[in-house]
Amino acid sequence: MPVGAQKAIIDALQECLFCRIVRREIPAQIVHEDEQALVFKDITPQAPTHLLVIPKKHLGSLSASTDGDALLLGHLQRVACWIAESVKLSSFRLVTNNGKGAGQSVDHLHYHLLAGRPMSWPPG
Ligand code: AMP
Ligand code: ZN
Numbered sequence: 001m002p003v004g005a006q007k008a009i010i011d012a013l014q015e016c017l018f019c020r021i022v023r024r025e026i027p028a029q030i031v032h033e034d035e036q037a038l039v040f041k042d043i044t045p046q047a048p049t050h051l052l053v054i055p056k057k058h059l060g061s062l063s064a065s066t067d068g069d070a071l072l073l074g075h076l077q078r079v080a081c082w083i084a085e086s087v088k089l090s091s092f093r094l095v096t097n098n099g100k101g102a103g104q105s106v107d108h109l110h111y112h113l114l115a116g117r118p119m120s121w122p123p124g
Pocket of ligand 2: 013016017018019020057058059107108
């Protein structure tokens with residue numbers, strides 16, 4: 001890969017909002033951290049419980065993952081379950097917006113963990 005392209009990737013990672021939260025360069029209300037995952041409160045909550053479950057590793061979206069990320073993706077879902085169990089959520093929604101057309105605004109994979117109000121379907 002050309003040096004210019006490498007630099008562009010490094011710059012993008014340095015600017016990524018959620019990578020910056022992982023590095024504690026931007027404050028967040030963190031509720032869980034382990035070697036692979038971080039969970040923090042969404043800054044604009046859409047439900048009484050609205051958490052973001054993210055991999056510490058930068059993945060631009062779910063589509064950017066590979067077969068090699070399968071264990072990591074499973075771990076993120078288990079983390080969501082642990083959180084739900086720990087705060088006794090009887091039901092919750094776990095959703096990722098993949099791509100601009102689906103509403104993705106931050107290009108670092110994240111699962112929204114939403115709970116505490118009635119949820120309609122389809123989500124719109
Ligand atoms: P999405 O639109 O699916 O990409 O979701 C991005 C989410 O990140 C939105 O729900 C935002 O409210 C949330 N968000 C943006 N900036 C921050 C931040 N600094 N801390 C916590 N959540 C944030
Ligand atoms: Zn990132």
